Amino acid sequence: MSKEISRFGSVRLADLPEDLRERIGAIAEKSGFVPNVFLALGHRPAELRAFCDYHDALMERDSSLSKAERELVVVATSAANHCTYCVVAHGAILRVRAKDDQIADLVAANPWGAALSDRQRAIVDLALSVAQDSASFGESELTAARAAGLSDDEIWDIGAITAFFAMSNRLAHLMALRPNDEFFLMGRVPREK
DSSP states (O other): OOOOSOTTOOOOGGGSOHHHHHHHHHHHHHHSSOOHHHHHHTTSHHHHHHHHHHHHHHHSSOOSSOHHHHHHHHHHHHHHTTOHHHHHHHHHHHHHHHTOSSHHHHHHHOTTTSOOOHHHHHHHHHHHHHHHHGGGOOHHHHHHHHHTTOOHHHHHHHHHHHHHHHHHHHHHHHHTOOOOGGGGTTTTSOOOO
């Protein structure tokens, strides 16, 4: 098996412009490693910067969707798009944020069969309807989401996260982006200090 990060090569953290080096360095310090997506996108700093800005606007802002719920959207979307990198990476983050070592695998393998709360079910169903057939998305999906208790702001967040990660999934496919080994154990095995 190839250990290449991307079929288009990658950069080292030290090779990034200073602002990106600081931004990605902070992530690496917190997680203990540099996620491969940053090293793979690093050969195009302007695109990496825009990617990070939009990611953070969706995933880090104050919202009534919890951070775990946002990661649930990412895992459901990425599984629907068969994106190994994002399922593995965001599955790890979901396990950590949800404090549940099984939820990511269950949603990725079979989102319809996963035992979810009613709210989680509504979130996953909405994400899948946008991810799988956005051209036919309409009033019936909005009505179902609202009936399940999701606000219009939450519906927008779920749709925007789904759309952003659909783009991210396609970039990962283009690059044949390889997940970091560290992601596979996150949220399953206690982190060494």
